[in-house]
Amino acid sequence: xxxxxxxxxxxxxxxxxxxxxxxxxxxxxxxxxxxxxxxxxxxxxxxxxxxxxxxxxxxxxxxxxxxxxxxxxxxxxxxxxxxxxxxxxxxxxxxxxxxxxxxxxxxxxxxxxxxxxxxxxxxxxxxxxxxxxxx
Amino acid sequence: xxxxxxxxxxxxxxxxxxxxxxxxxxxxxxxxxxxxxxxxxxxxxxxxxxxxxxxxxxxxxxxxxxxxxxxxxxxxxxxxxxxxxxxxxxxxxxxxxxxxxxxxxxxxxxxxxxxxxxxxxxxxxxxxxxxxxxxxxxxx
Numbered sequence: 062x063x064x065x066x067x068x069x070x071x072x073x074x075x076x077x078x079x080x081x082x083x084x085x086x087x088x089x090x091x092x093x094x095x096x097x098x099x100x101x102x103x104x105x106x107x108x109x110x111x112x113x114x115x116x117x118x119x120x121x122x123x124x125x126x127x128x129x130x131x132x133x134x135x136x137x138x139x140x141x142x143x144x145x146x147x148x149x150x151x152x153x154x155x156x157x158x159x160x161x162x163x164x165x166x167x168x169x170x171x172x173x174x175x176x177x178x179x180x181x182x183x184x185x186x187x188x189x190x191x192x193x194x195x196x
Numbered sequence: 197x198x199x200x201x202x203x204x205x206x207x208x209x210x211x212x213x214x215x216x217x218x219x220x221x222x223x224x225x226x227x228x229x230x231x232x233x234x235x236x237x238x239x240x241x242x243x244x245x246x247x248x249x250x251x252x253x254x255x256x257x258x259x260x261x262x263x264x265x266x267x268x269x270x271x272x273x274x275x276x277x278x279x280x281x282x283x284x285x286x287x288x289x290x291x292x293x294x295x296x297x298x299x300x301x302x303x304x305x306x307x308x309x310x311x312x313x314x315x316x317x318x319x320x321x322x323x324x325x326x327x328x329x330x331x332x333x334x335x336x
Binding site: 140147168170174183 | 201202203205206208209210212213217246247316317319320321
């Protein structure tokens with residue numbers, strides 16, 4: 062019936078800042094960055110893997126009314142919007158060192174779990190990202 | 197106005213993340229307020245407004261959640277676990293644990309309710325967020 066989940070979405074509070082974080086700090090690549098007039102369609106993907114894109118959407122009118130957009134921004138900033146990514150890597154420790162040197166917000170350092178070695182970070186807005194070297 | 201709520205939320209989240217990460221360390225209000233880069237008075241008030249419970253309760257219950265996890269998944273002694281999760285006194289740990297969980301650490305280890313399904317595949321941040329005994333709905 063289905064083949065794959067190809068796109069999902071995260072709310073970000075500033076798309077220029079999001080682009081800088083997701084590409085220059087986290088190391089993803091821009092898959093699309095288009096001015097559609099009514100919105101900026103900004104997606105990122107793991108380098109070389111455009112089959113799975115994350116839309117970095119800025120909450121605001123006309124898609125959301127001002128009051129709702131403000132509520133979304135507040136929820137994102139307290140980590141309650143539910144935006145979450147889980148990314149795999151071949152070397153969690155090396156990736157951690159790279160991100161730490163780039164000044165990324167670390168929520169927990171690499172440690173062994175039953176499922177692999179992983180660590181957590183947040184984007185500048187409050188969304189949670191886990192990066193794991195899975196067994 | 198809205199900008200400052202968002203900025204403040206993000207600061208509080210950074211301090212909450214520090215509690216989730218560094219619960220084993222002697223975290224005090226001065227340290228946490230400095231992580232959030234706000235005054236201690238502002239920190240207590242704002243943390244509660246943001247997350248619905250005081251930073252003290254949040255940290256206390258993070259430590260108890262970790263203790264429950266270690267009691268369940270290891271055979272380490274209660275004293276070891278008490279120190280591991282950031283308590284410095286076994287008496288305080290046992291009293292706090294019993295008050296929150298409803299049974300002592302050693303009773304919990306033997307009798308406490310087990311998860312309905314294995315959790316070993318679940319990313320640890322979800323376990324920590326969902327298995328923490330919160331102080332919501334409690335009398336303050």
